[in-house]
Amino acid sequence: MENMNKPKVISQVVDNDLCIGCGLCTYACDSNALSMDWNNEGFLVPTLSSHCDDDATCISVCPFNPNPEKVVKDEASIANIFLNQDTSIDPKLGRVINTYAGYSKKYRNTSSSGGIATYVFDKLLNQNIVDHIFCVSEGQDAHYDYTVISSPKDLTSSSKTKYYPVTLASVLDELNHLDGKVAIVGVACFVKAIRLAQYHDPSLKEKIPFIIGIICGGVKSKFYTEYLASKVGSESNHIKHPEYRIKDPDSVALDYSFGCVDLNDRHHKRIKMREVGDMWGTGLFKANACDFCEDVATELADISLGDAWIEPYKNDGKGTSIVITRSPLAEQLINNGRTNNELNIEELEIDKVIASQQGSFNHRQDGLYVRLEEAKKKGLPLAKKRHGKKPVSLDIYVVQKLRRLTRKRSLEIWQHVDSAVDFDNKMEKTLSRLRLATKVTHYKRAILRRVKGLVK
Ligand SMILES: Cc1cc2nc3c(=O)[nH]c(=O)nc-3n(C[C@H](O)[C@H](O)[C@H](O)COP(=O)(O)OP(=O)(O)OC[C@H]3O[C@@H](n4cnc5c(N)ncnc54)[C@H](O)[C@@H]3O)c2cc1C
Structure with a gap:
């Protein structure tokens, strides 16, 4: 070297x-x-x-290239190139044809939310729009990895959300050895990387005519899986088949479980995530890069899919998807599904789609201000951002700083402990400070809402 x-x-x-x-x-x-x-x-x-x-x-x-060419300088510019047919622009969601909430009758039960991702892949293969799907399934060297699926009957083996690091590194090489066209699924930064590759090599646009975007609240380290394995009472590195989103059809959508097979006793073990605590608002085990990503709605995909974390959908433990169509083909697939009754889906106002991801918008777009200040002080090389220009109030500032600390400490501490119990003990002080600061912002918001109501 x-x-x-x-x-x-x-x-x-x-x-x-x-x-x-x-x-x-x-x-x-x-x-x-x-x-x-x-x-x-x-x-x-x-x-x-x-x-x-x-x-x-x-x-x-690279989606985090600090010096991109001007025409691909941010998600909005890249969307101008790839998603300019029939779309209107929403400042938070990006280029949009239509927005929906619903589920696939065939795939809902075997999927994380409404099963729309698996449904769309099924249609793309069955209608010969693509010949192969690159999606995330069980891997050989790691729990999960990108793999190729070429038959609709194999699709359910790749359904469900995997909160585990995966990489597209081998995927495009593989693409060169495959005949026909390919559809890919990815979180926002991965989709951006694919669009940049397509911009530099237009033959990839032909080869990859459709991208499903998974709305993402942050990519987790593999420590997250190890921690959850320890939480169910297994050795953190001695498990198989981790499942992150086991639904409870008799409860609400958020009441899902983590489960895995313990390789020592071959038992399937599981734990309700509400017993584990808040894994998302805290920033635990999250990649640093995610704190500098402002693309909440996966703005560069043909179709973006997430969970409908709003009333009335969130009360249904069977799961409901929010759907943003951004290309005519995506819009056509959803409309056909609605007409032929394969999808139970309805149009949803843009405001409600935004409300379903409100926490993520608050953190990634508004709270970005705090992290941009930090980056400026440290001289971190960043491309120009579209959001995070407005200073935040002191209470939000404190929460943002504590989330940064929680994220960083979780990744440091897990390297030096043997179990989730030790980890929880070592993180307790940091997490309780964050909980307190978060409570203050909630009280403040509630008071402001009440005052506004009185003034009206
Ligand atoms: C890291 C991560 C964070 C997320 N955060 C949010 C959030 O903040 N808000 C929200 O509303 N939704 C979030 N989701 C998305 C949500 O969990 C569902 O994946 C999404 O709603 C699609 O559901 P579905 O039932 O249509 O998909 P399914 O039919 O279950 O299919 C899921 C598809 O996603 C693919 N997939 C699974 N894991 C990954 C991965 N790690 N990377 C790329 N592709 C993958 C599978 O291969 C499959 O094609 C997140 C997903 C991930 C992977």
Whole structure:
């Protein structure tokens, strides 16, 4: 390694902890000098494996490239290129044709939310729009990985949400060896990387005519899975088949469980996530890069899918999806499903779609102000952001700072403890401060709402 050039361009992102592990840099890297490896925080990152000519191609597809070309400078500019047919622009959701809430009658039970992702893939394969699907299924070296599925009957094996690091590193290479077209599913930053690759290599636009975007509240380290395994009473590295979203059809949508098979006694063990505590609002085990991503609604996909965390849908434990169509093909697939009764789906006002992800908008777009200030002070290389320009109030500022601390400490502490019990003890002080600060913001909001009501 000593005689090798350092890949300066991609190390700007990796060394500054802004890499999300999408791995497209390894595909774009002319010299094939990059490969993916686990870092000490449980994320996949590119590492140098042979001589690097450092010609900057690899960073051109990086979603966190601090110096992008002007025409692809942010999600809005990239959407102008790829999603300009029949769309109108919403400042929070991006380019939109229509918005819905509903579920697939066939796939709801075997999916995380309403099963729309699996339904759309089924239609794409059955109507020969694509020949293969790149989706996330059980992996060989890791719990989960991107794999190729070419038959609709195999699709349910890839359904359900995996809160586990995956990478597209090998996917585009594989694409070159496959005949026909491919549809891909990904979270926002992965979808952005694919769009950037398509911008630089238009043949990829032909090859990948459809992208499903998974609305994402943050990518978790593999420590998250280890922690949950320990929570169910297993050794954290001695489990199989982790399942993150086991529904309770008799309860509300949020009342889901984590489960896995313990390799010691071969028993299936599970725990209700409400017993584990808040894993999302706290930032526990989250990638640093996610705190610098402002794309809540996966703005660059043909169709974006998330959970309908609003009334009345959230009361139904069987799960309901929110759907944002952004390309005519996506709109047509949803409309056909509605007409032929395969989907139980209704139009949903944009305001309600936003409300279903309100926490994520508050954190990722408004709260970004606090992290941009931090980045400026530390001299972190970041591309210009569209949000986070307005200063936040002191109470929100404190919550944001405590979330940053919680995120960082969780990744440090898990490296040095043996069990979830030790982890919980070591995190208690930080988490209780965050809980208190969060309560203050909630009280303040409630008082303001009441005062506004009186003034009216
Ligand atoms: C890391 C992460 C964070 C999320 N955060 C939010 C959130 O804040 N708010 C919200 O409303 N929804 C969030 N979701 C999305 C939600 O959990 C559902 O995945 C989504 O609603 C689709 O549900 P479905 O029933 O239509 O999908 P299903 O029919 O169950 O299919 C799921 C599809 O997603 C793919 N998939 C699973 N895991 C991953 C992964 N890690 N990366 C890429 N593709 C994957 C599968 O291969 C499959 O094709 C998140 C998902 C992930 C993976």
